[in-house]
Amino acid sequence: MSEKRILIVDAELVKRIDDNRGDLARSEFIDFLIESQLKEKEDGKKQGGVTREEFHQFQEGTKELLRSFLEFFISYGLELGKQPSDSEFEHLTHKLQTLGGSAKVKGS
Structure with missing residues (x-):
């Protein structure tokens, strides 16, 4: 099992997380959002973006x-x-x- 830490966030952010996470736990939902964002950045570079x-x-x-x-x-x-x-x-x-x-x- 992975080591657990406490993350202090605004109450409004917790409400937004709870409103949108569905059946996922808060930590799973945050992990999903981070992974999605990172994958989107990688895919964006590969999908025809030029430097x-x-x-x-x-x-x-x-x-x-x-x-x-x-x-x-x-x-x-x-x-x-x-x-x-x-x-x-x-x-x-x-x-x-x-x-x-x-x-x-x-x-x-």
Whole structure:
């Protein structure tokens, strides 16, 4: 049998425990609540929750992918001999610089 201890709690809390515990003893009910809470926290992490670091890595990867697409389409257009209008070229160049500042820029 496990060692027993006394836990002093407010009378209102004891009433809430008694109102909700059903056939369980008070200690069993409190143990059940604690275990449920801990399991919920573990399951919450596994059910699609992401950390800030994971989200940041995803965000940086997406920016890098977009930067690669822009580089490809600019170089592809130039290889075909298509000369983009100055405003269009400036806009794409600005986009590349913006994305290049936040993602690792590869040496050409």
